[in-house]
Amino acid sequence: MNYLQQIRAFDDYRLYEQKLSAGQVSLWYTLMSINNKTAWSTWFTAANATLESLSGLSRSGIVKNRNVLKQLGLIDFSSNGRKATSYRVSVLYTSDSAQGSVQRSTQSSAQHSVQRSTQHSSTLNKQNETKQNEINNDEADAGVTRGDVIDKWTSLWGFPNAIATPEINEWLDVLPADVVDFAITIAGEHQVKATGSLKYMRAVIEGWQKRDISTLDQAKKAAEEHDQRMKSERSGSTPARAKETLPDWAQTGATPTATRTELTPDQQAEISARIARLQQNGESRQEATT
Template sequence: GGGQPVGHKELTGTDLDLTGTDHDEDGAGVTRGDVIDKWTSLWGFPNAIAMPEVNEWLDALPADVVDFAITIAGEHQVKATGSLKYMRAVIEGWQKRKLTTLDQVKKAAKEHDQRMKSERGGSKPARAKETLPDWAQTGATPTATRTELTPEQQAKINARIARLQQNGKTEQEATK
């Protein structure tokens, strides 16, 4: 028990817009209440920070446009902690581009999704084909890649090797 039977549903309804400026009657029949309900179903009731912004969006845009923005956020599985930031970005982007109807924002969203898909490539990224260097190819001979030293270059190398070996012997004698 407890409640009085009410013959008219309108008596129990709540109008969130007490200013009388809401955009309830649009083509899709989406109301401010529907927008708040969708937000609530995804992320819980809009808090004291989100609610004024949601109302601003609803004052500036038709309810079906704001509703569609929430739908997009839901499709992208936006978490409650990022919902306000995501919604701001979507709606501000539409407002900068002067998109105000449901058809305009749906077209923009479709173009955005196609652009994102093409930037990702739609599939696995192409891999660079690796090739072996000439010297590792079958049939390559080890001498084919060597440059011959002149007798003068070879003499310099032999002298350096002899000095290094001599230095090594001197160090060994010093540690004994």
């Protein structure tokens, strides 16, 4: 299965054929994600607990929404008693390989659903032929396609799950593919883990949208300014230490010298006279006590 063509066909189905609830969309993307992990097996099994965890739906919500998806011909499923339920995701786009898959599947118990899905797909492709040509031409001009974006995401964090895929499609609807591709590149350069990839991408994309950034050149300039600002903040966070120098007298090998004041001859004579008087007074007191 070509997952990019499948997702495009599903988006077109929702736009032109049938409006789906959020629960139905989430369940479909969840089954697509599981199907991808099975290397696109025609039939695969999925436990209800797994579907609940990935889709965010309750057990009753899964039962209700999968019945609607089956009635619309988008999926088929078969109960296996107490074992995990078997599912098949209908191919929504037309190609040689897809038609072969449909022909084989008509031999199974899901014949009516597959034929109806094929009819929906054929009508849908006719209605959107012009639109798809315009999208393909735009992507060719940009040099980066939706497929490139999905491939880069997959190479970094694995195939986008049922939560990430709708958001990626929304980003690609409002921004050129090369801008979204550049945002993924930035996340890769910052070694963002798979668990934080969606949160990081949301912050980058929302930040650009608030600043009306819609071209690759604008995105590159914004990223460069951000890096320079962060570098400046990091360098300014640690104050420069002043170089301390010791005074001359504290340098190794230096000998401190006392400060001396030179006396004039008169001052020296006065001091000598005071000393003489003190000595004379001292001798007089000593004689008086003897």
